[in-house]
Amino acid sequence: MTTKNNPDNHKLTLSKEEMQRYGYKIIDHILDHFENQNNKKPVAQASREEMDSLLTEGIPNKPSPANEVLDFVMDQVIPNSNIVSHPKSFSFVPGPSNYISVMADTIATGFNIFSGGWAASPAAAELEIVTMNWLLEIFGFPTKNGGGIFTSGGSMANLTALVTARRIKCGSDFSKATIYLSDQAHSSNIKAIKVIGFKKEQIRIIPTDMEFKISLNKLKNIIARDRLEGLQPFCIIASAGTTNTGTVDPLNEIADICENEDMWFHIDGAYGGAAILASNGKRLLKGIERADSLTVDPHKWFFQPYEIGCLLVKNHNWLSSTFSEKPEYLRDIEGNESEINFYDHGIQLTRRFRALKFYMSLKTFGLDSFRKAITYNINLAEQTETLLRRSILWEITSPATLAIINFRYNPIRQNLSEEELDHINQNISQKIVNSKEALLVTTVLQGQIVLRMCLINPRTTLEDIKNTLNKCEIYAQEQLLEVSGL
Numbered sequence: 001m002t003t004k005n006n007p008d009n010h011k012l013t014l015s016k017e018e019m020q021r022y023g024y025k026i027i028d029h030i031l032d033h034f035e036n037q038n039n040k041k042p043v044a045q046a047s048r049e050e051m052d053s054l055l056t057e058g059i060p061n062k063p064s065p066a067n068e069v070l071d072f073v074m075d076q077v078i079p080n081s082n083i084v085s086h087p088k089s090f091s092f093v094p095g096p097s098n099y100i101s102v103m104a105d106t107i108a109t110g111f112n113i114f115s116g117g118w119a120a121s122p123a124a125a126e127l128e129i130v131t132m133n134w135l136l137e138i139f140g141f142p143t144k145n146g147g148g149i150f151t152s153g154g155s156m157a158n159l160t161a162l163v164t165a166r167r168i169k170c171g172s173d174f175s176k177a178t179i180y181l182s183d184q185a186h187s188s189n190i191k192a193i194k195v196i197g198f199k200k201e202q203i204r205i206i207p208t209d210m211e212f213k214i215s216l217n218k219l220k221n222i223i224a225r226d227r228l229e230g231l232q233p234f235c236i237i238a239s240a241g242t243t244n245t246g247t248v249d250p251l252n253e254i255a256d257i258c259e260n261e262d263m264w265f266h267i268d269g270a271y272g273g274a275a276i277l278a279s280n281g282k283r284l285l286k287g288i289e290r291a292d293s294l295t296v297d298p299h300k301w302f303f304q305p306y307e308i309g310c311l312l313v314k315n316h317n318w319l320s321s322t323f324s325e326k327p328e329y330l331r332d333i334e335g336n337e338s339e340i341n342f343y344d345h346g347i348q349l350t351r352r353f354r355a356l357k358f359y360m361s362l363k364t365f366g367l368d369s370f371r372k373a374i375t376y377n378i379n380l381a382e383q384t385e386t387l388l389r390r391s392i393l394w395e396i397t398s399p400a401t402l403a404i405i406n407f408r409y410n411p412i413r414q415n416l417s418e419e420e421l422d423h424i425n426q427n428i429s430q431k432i433v434n435s436k437e438a439l440l441v442t443t444v445l446q447g448q449i450v451l452r453m454c455l456i457n458p459r460t461t462l463e464d465i466k467n468t469l470n471k472c473e474i475y476a477q478e479q480l481l482e483v484s485g486l
């Protein structure tokens with residue numbers, strides 16, 4: 001391509017033919033990724049030194065041929081990232097994604113839709129309202145008064161929720177306000193609490209029980225004690241489910257406490273919320289409709305590419321009364337009240353058109369396909385549990401819950417010490433990750449190092465899991481031989 005000597009470079013343009021060739025080449029790369037990712041290895045590992053030597057360079061003042069830059073990125077940058085949509089990407093929360101949404105994101109970026117205010121993009125705002133209404137209905141929130149906003153992710157949705165909760169429950173003085181969450185709640189909640197200026201003394205981390213659910217008795221006792229001390233308990237954050245184990249806190253009981261105590265009920269459903277689309281998930285999520293605010297994260301289990309998170313609220317006025325500011329330069333575009341300016345419902349002014357990918361993928365595949373995919377994921381984790389329970393080599397630490405299962409290598413009659421078990425399981429993970437064949441890392445539950453699988457990729461098969469477990473068993477055997485000195 002001619003960017004090298006193009007006199008129009010200062011206009012940042014290419015000829016139509018060049019754009020076409022460039023675009024098709026990129027589409028071919030993406031197609032190849034969708035077609036062949038299963039044959040690649042999901043793990044990328046590189047040190048800072050390696051990346052420095054590969055990528056560090058001075059500021060490029062002069063142009064370079066477009067193809068050269070693209071080839072460099074495709075050869076050196078993209079392969080040095082984990083493939084989170086790989087069927088053997090079991091760790092953290094995988095990002096299965098889908099092609100329709102990838103293309104929708106391309107449209108949103110290609111047309112550079114400003115999704116901040118009604119006047120700039122009425123149809124984008126309307127699509128955000130429409131898809132938000134679908135989510136409100138799915139989660140049993142009122143569609144008439146309820147509302148919400150798409151955010152960059154779950155962290156931003158939690159932050160938006162807590163700013164709103166504080167404004168509604170405490171007004172401007174929150175010096176005596178206290179907030180409650182379990183020791184299994186996601187770290188983004190603590191981050192948000194700190195970001196909005198609460199002191200450590202205002203945060204109550206409540207212990208969990210043997211099933212990793214928030215302990216209701218301890219929660220009630222601490223709230224009562226705080227009241228006696230003249231503090232203002234204003235918000236409980238429940239998890240549905242936790243990222244570690246998929247555990248859902250007792251939502252109805254927490255809703256009762258919030259009602260009795262006039263507290264805000266926030267549910268962090270960033271990981272597990274989508275499970276409401278499966279009948280066995282819906283049962284576990286009973287009470288989710290009683291939240292004042294609910295975080296869900298479409299770029300996790302609604303199969304969207306990054307970034308899209310979502311906050312739902314019972315009353316959309318809570319968002320507008322919290323986030324509306326009226327600078328002079330936005331006067332002319334305020335519009336009437338039914339015409340929502342999403343910049344008034346959250347933190348961002350300029351926003352990308354996130355609703356589009358959610359809208360297009362739901363319409364194209366149909367919600368029933370999402371239901372089937374999520375049901376498949378939940379069942380797959382249960383089948384994995386059955387498989388592990390049948391083996392004398394493995395022990396279940398936390399049973400399959402919302403497509404997450406935690407387990408460890410612990411062969412019966414070997415009488416290995418806790419230390420040895422921790423060591424072996426840590427090593428299994430290290431070896432499998434170093435082989436790059438599967439992304440399977442550990443977590444810590446009740447003081448034990450365990451392996452954790454999060455199975456929300458609808459293209460992961462039981463065969464993928466069996467293969468990985470077989471590899472794990474071989475690595476473990478090798479270590480046992482080393483330990484026993486044979």
Ligand SMILES: *Cc1c(COP(=O)(O)O)cnc(C)c1O
Nearest residue numbers: 153154155186188243268270271
């Ligand atoms: C992933 C996750 C978050 C954070 O969401 P991001 O999209 O990563 O910002 C919050 N809470 C829970 C329970 C999560 O699993």
